[in-house]
Amino acid sequence: MYRAPRGTSDILPREQAYWRYIEQKVVNACQLYGYERIDAPAFEDTKLFSRSVGEDTDIVEKQMYTFEDRGGNKITLRPEGTAPVCRAYLEHGLHNLPQPVKLYYIASIFRYERPQAGRYRQHYQFGFEAIGDDDPALDAEVIDMAWQFFQSLNLRHLSLQLNSIGCKKCRPGYLAILKDYYASHTRDLCSDCKTRLKRNPLRLLDCKKPQCQQIANSAPRSIDYLCPQCDEHFNRVKRYLELLDLPFAVNHRLVRGLDYYTRTVFEIQPEVEGAQTTLGGGGRYDDLIEELGGKPTPALGFAAGIERIILNLKKQNVPIPPLPRPQVFIAHIGDKARDEAIKLAAALRKNGIGVIEAIGNKSLKAQLRQANTLGAHHTVIIGEQEVKTGTVILRDMTTAQQRTIPIVQLQEELR
RNA sequence: GUGAGUGUCGCCUAGCGGUCUAAGGCGCCAGGUUGUGGCCCUGGAGAGCGAGGGUUCAAAUCCCUCCACUCACCCCA
Structure with missing residues (x-):
């Protein structure tokens, strides 16, 4: 008997009401904020992802579904949604539209991982991207949109975490300071953190081990080492969020797994226990378009996992409107x-x-x-x-x- | 990649060496009306106990291997 491949699942009719519910809320939010839908192919040139997500990230190193097609091209099933959108932005000259260009997608995402609650080899994300402006008001708008979207789902007890990880000017300096700090605590670190120290020091900050958490808590904070421009940007983002009455919390240990993020990063999480906490996250990626061969173009975006949202809707017993049937x-x-x-x-x-x-x-x-x-x-x-x-x-x-x-x-x- | 737990009809569960040619509930099908639902009653179909190997006179029940699922770590949505 055949079964769905590991880490994949069939979405049966009885589950569909959840999916339609979420899609409808996504579409609604996008209409309210002026985002238009884009659908990119499920696979792309492998380089698109290795260059954007980062060669040294786990996603690129061990989680991509990569293969050679019959024409000898290196192909990868999309492991995230932002890079394809940026590729499309460049390919179709969308910089000729009034900036920022606002796009959203709902798409399947593929990562070779060990399946677990809220983690699958094929899962669905929706995301929105605002490309072409570095105004902190745009950061605030995207964060607001993400937050209001979750409100519209009737999900409760969510938290909004915010941080700034600086830009390519100020981050290297911060990383050096961070490394110095950790180098003096290397003996007390878990083995994972010892390798993080060499490979991806930012990730040291979100280790879950109690002994590492203590060290991380008193680690130097990126927001204390921002260059004047990033500092100004971050302050304005925060001010706008306050203007919008969003209940954000600055979390200096919030970092994100993809290399392309700059400045503002944020996540939305349920306040309950459980391993896969992040419902959605995003941030600025001001260098990505340039990295992909375009002119320097600031941008930011947000993405969330639909399966995780459904998990939380069920956990909170949120009533879902039934799908219409023949009368x-x-x-x-x-x-x-x-x-x-x-x-x-x-x-x-x-x-x-x-x-x-x-x-x-x-x-x-x-x-x-x-x-x-x-x-x-x-x-x-x-x-x-x-x-x-x-x-x-x-x-x-x-x-x-x-x-x-x-x-x-x-x-x-x-x- | 690492660790732990689980694996019996479509779903949930009982059985824990012989009484198992595996039991019950839900669901499904049918009958109780000759043309009528939801409740109730009756009956039926449906698993040979994840797969393979072993121990034993005898295994769903014990052992081994594998596989799958679940959860956690890693990482991330």
């Missing part, structure tokens, strides 16, 4: 009645009335049972009698009232 069920008895039923179903559908027609030779009882479990509001019953007289029985399934009406009147009655 009318047609039951029939006998071959002649079935002929009528087929024609009737077609006629109703042509007029925009959703119909489920009983299929197979089931007893009326079985047909009504089916109508009941499907939740049809009305059942139309056609038997020999009705065929002869050109009528139909219209049964209201909630009140169990039914009456015989001429078939020509049915449409009228169903409105």
